[in-house]
Amino acid sequence: MPEKSDMTLNPTPxxxxxxxxxxxxxxxxxxxxxxxxxxxxxxxxxxxFIHSVLLYEGQTIGVWNRxxxxxxxxxxxxxxxxxKKLLINEVHHIFRGKIxxxxxxxxx
Numbered sequence: 001m002p003e004k005s006d007m008t009l010n011p012t013p014x015x016x017x018x019x020x021x022x023x024x025x026x027x028x029x030x031x032x033x034x035x036x037x038x039x040x041x042x043x044x045x046x047x048x049f050i051h052s053v054l055l056y057e058g059q060t061i062g063v064w065n066r067x068x069x070x071x072x073x074x075x076x077x078x079x080x081x082x083x084k085k086l087l088i089n090e091v092h093h094i095f096r097g098k099i100x101x102x103x104x105x106x107x108x
Contacts, residue, residue: 015090016055017064025050035060039076042107056083062107069100074107 018024024034025043035043035053039060043051051063054073062075071091079087088102 012058013090014057015087015094017094018053018055020050020052022053025053034058036076042076056087066095066099069098070103071095071099071101072103072105074105076107078106 025031031040034055036059042063043053043060045051052065053060054062054064054075061077061079062073064071064073066072073087084104091099091102
């Protein structure tokens with residue numbers, strides 16, 4: 001085991017892209033710590049489908065899907081231009097440059 005001084009903690013990323021059926025989505029009965037109740041029905045469909053979600057600083061802000069080299073983000077609320085830039089940079093980092101186009105839209 002490394003010495004405590006040798007271990008570094010990596011900060012939690014600002015943005016997390018969770019796949020549908022991610023254990024975080026399924027593992028908690030009380031989802032309010034990361035999902036506002038008014039958005040619950042956007043994620044969990046009556047037919048059993050669970051959308052892939054986007055978290056920002058631990059809170060669900062929208063859903064996403066990937067189509068080859070394109071990423072579609074449907075956000076629940078408006079984000080600032082600066083937040084969009086941060087998000088696009090994070091998309092390119094996470095998907096290692098394989099995403100050529102990021103599309104933003106409002107959910108619903």
